Amino acid sequence: MRAAVSPARLPPSDELASFAAAVAHDLRTPLAALSGEVDVVLRRDRSADAYREALTRIAASVAELVELTGDLSVLGEPGDDDRVSTTTARLDAILAPVRERYASNADVGFAVTPAAATVTGDEALLAHAVTILVQYGLAHRRTSAGLVIRTVCPEDRACIDVIVDAAAGTFWPHTWRGLGETPAAGDPAAGQRPVPLRLRTADRIVTRCGGSLHAASADGAGGVHIRLRCAETM
Numbered sequence: 001m002r003a004a005v006s007p008a009r010l011p012p013s014d015e016l017a018s019f020a021a022a023v024a025h026d027l028r029t030p031l032a033a034l035s036g037e038v039d040v041v042l043r044r045d046r047s048a049d050a051y052r053e054a055l056t057r058i059a060a061s062v063a064e065l066v067e068l069t070g071d072l073s074v075l076g077e078p079g080d081d082d083r084v085s086t087t088t089a090r091l092d093a094i095l096a097p098v099r100e101r102y103a104s105n106a107d108v109g110f111a112v113t114p115a116a117a118t119v120t121g122d123e124a125l126l127a128h129a130v131t132i133l134v135q136y137g138l139a140h141r142r143t144s145a146g147l148v149i150r151t152v153c154p155e156d157r158a159c160i161d162v163i164v165d166a167a168a169g170t171f172w173p174h175t176w177r178g179l180g181e182t183p184a185a186g187d188p189a190a191g192q193r194p195v196p197l198r199l200r201t202a203d204r205i206v207t208r209c210g211g212s213l214h215a216a217s218a219d220g221a222g223g224v225h226i227r228l229r230c231a232e233t234m
Contacts, residue, residue, distance in 0.1 A: 018195065026068055026197040034061040071132075071201035074125075087209075088231040089123035091115055091160065095149065097127045098134065108134060111150040117160055119228035121209025126228070129205040129213075133164045133224055136198050137171070145170040150223075153230075159211075160230055165223035176215035176224055179203065202226075 041054045092115040102108035119126075130149065137147050145167045152161045178195030206213040206226050216222025 019200075022195055022197045022200060023072070027065070030061040030064040030068070034058060034065075037061070067135075068197060071197050074128075074201050075197075075204055087120065087122050088118050089121055089126060091117040091119060091151070091162070093123050094119075094121075094126045095130065095162075098130050098149065101131065102134065107138065107144075107146040109146060109148045111148055112162075113151060114153070117151075117153070118231040119160060119211075120231055121206075121211060121228060125205045126209055126226075129202040129226060130162060130164070132198050132202040133226070136196070136202075137164055137166065137175075137220070137224070140172060140175045141166070141170050142172050143167075143170050158230060159227050162226040162228065163223040166220060168221050169219075171220040173219045175218070176220050177218040179213060179215040179224060 037054055037058050041051065046054070091112070095110070095112060095115070099110060134147060134149065147170075148165045150163050150165055152163060153159075154161075176199075178199045203213045206228075209228065211226060211228040213224075213226055215224045
């Protein structure tokens with residue numbers, strides 16, 4: 001099974017600095033949006049509809065902050081990997097809440113077979129990991145191309161890949177860099193971009209469930225793969 005590129009491999013001091021940078025980076029955007037909306041609303045009186053629209057945008061920023069604090073909770077949980085990695089879940093049950101969440105979003109499609117496969121890991125945690133990758137992908141598109149959640153079962157059937165995929169060129173060049181291969185020597189951006197908190201959380205969840213998470217490339221070409229062990233082969 002291919003190992004994910006994990007920030008945990010860094011020396012402790014570098015890991016702490018990288019983690020702090022990731023938290024600051026991910027919190028800055030929703031906080032800035034929230035502050036800006038409040039500032040604009042308070043400048044002058046507005047119509048009830050304008051206030052309602054502003055509150056809707058404020059609620060979206062607050063919801064993003066709540067999800068980020070949830071990520072911090074996942075990352076801060078004590079390691080009980082043995083328990084989680086020996087739990088089993090049906091693939092269709094893992095993806096059911098993801099389907100429900102994006103049922104009305106035409107930018108998210110599903111091509112999942114075999115849906116009845118049983119894999120190792122916690123159902124709710126893995127559903128959260130898939131949702132994180134879909135949210136992250138939708139938020140970091142450079143084009144309007146949609147995302148597809150599909151599955152691939154290798155010939156040995158020892159594992160199954162849940163893949164978040166999109167057309168080539170959909171994402172910015174370094175969108176998935178934290179899950180890709182080690183940067184090439186001489187890359188001027190190497191070490192400058194912290195691994196986003198959302199991707200750290202998804203990686204932590206999948207690893208705890210006995211799987212691995214990786215992107216085929218930094219720009220997402222080839223998909224982002226959650227590789228899970230099939231329970232029948234344990």
